[in-house]
Amino acid sequence: MSTPTVRAPDRAALPDLPPRPGAASRYVRETLLLVGRQLRAIPRVPERLSDVTIQPVIFTLLFLYVFGSAIAIPGTRYQDYLLPGLVAQSIAFGVIGAGTATATDFSTGVIDRFRSLPVSRLAVITAQVIGQVLEQILGLAIVIGLGLALGWRPDVGPLDVLLLVGLILLGLIAFTWFGVLLGMLVRSSDAMQGVGFAIVLPLSFLAGTFVPIEGMAAVPRFIGEWDPLSTVVAAIRQVSQGTEATGSWPLEHPVIGMVLWCTLIIGVCVPLALRRFRTTSAA
Template identity: 40%
Template sequence: MTAAPAPAAAGAAIETHQTTIWQQAWIMVRRSMIHTKRMPEMLSDVTIQPIMFTLLFAFVFGAAIPTQGVSYREYLLPGILGQTMVFTCFVVAGGLTTDLDKGVIDRFRSLPISRAAVLIGRSVASLLHSSIGIVVMCVTGLAIGWRIRTNPVDAVLGFAVLLLFGFAMIWFGILVGCMMQSIEAVNGFMFATMFPITFLSNAFVPTEGMAPWLRAVAEWNPVSSLVQAMRELWGNGMPLRPDAPWSLQHPVLATVVWAVALTLVFAPLALRAFNKRTTD
């Protein structure tokens, strides 16, 4: 007879394998994706909500919003995509707050992994989450008449600019997630800040009809630069006024500048808040 293997001696060391920060981050991404797979209702913010906004604005409000030289449906879709990507910060803030509140981050701290891997994994998972919404919105846009009128290079560049801006918003979400103590507080703060920012822009309506002071605020809004960049790269935009601000005359460059500036501001603050929140 073959003898059974002897049980491990009490107190014996358990074999572990050294992993890099990128492998650890990928494990965090997989964890978030498994949560989404098991709870598909988590995708409602990047599927049902953007579709609802698109249909409401395209078929209910669209007839009352004039757009010179382009159909309102083509004008609208870059705005909806911009709003969806800005709301990426909702996802990362809510997920991080939940993990902190339930002690999941404390569990991660007891493991031989880097703290940065947790944030990197959460950031990549949030971008993937929002990318699902981008695909859904593009399919919806094609169904209602939206088209990309330019070449493939400009088309890809438009999506790249969108993702770059989303990356900057993730750091804002991490900062909020570390500062707030509950998911209810996160939702309240985000609705009070993100909705005015996205609606006080050119995402849904042209700025020409606004009061001069309000138009200046809207046109220098980074969301307006993002949306104008996509419209320019995809051929969905209206002709600009001769006195349009620099941010709308050079929207791609302006969006890159905004994304880099927001990242440089929010990333250090977010990292400091995370370290402070997770340090005994």
């Protein structure tokens, strides 16, 4: 009895199956999809943008017109001194927005739902950071536009503009990662807002945002000179106005100091946030 011969199908007749995406392309695709989720939520809850739109306007008008007449900065107009500081403060306030959004996702079970899906942990957190950075850019645009309308005149060329944009983006990314980590640790949106303001406001006032650090008492001056936000303020002032700061090494070399501080913040917060994401569930 002969065994029937089974003919192998012609390879050319087989359908072309799409190649399985690599880890990098899958991570990028998942990140973009999750960023789109965040952006689509803004029209449904527009008040979430109030902290990046209304708050910068209040601070700008308050300090420029209420306190500005009582503050004299030798060698420069107060608006030229104030506006770079307000840009840096807006970067720092990203800690609160990012932390609150992250804490809300944890407390409502959104993060647990993402864990049940075949989605990269890094993609989930990166999307949170990118979405918050995009929201903060809107607030910064308002601060800069309002400052220009009120007489702020930065002394910058094309290369200075590119450097300034790069520094602002680096600061946004670093402080947003810090906010995401805080949101994972606190895990309550109300508590996060309290903790965030308790951290950001003192750092803002000690960073020379509104008055020079040199005029502070010894202890606040020492803290201000080593405040990470101080290097952001000093770097933006140096690039936009050409002003030089004195004091600690980071203030005398603000651009390098800012890059080092931001790199340190990102290097610490990213692995800690990934670990917290993996081990923490909703309350």
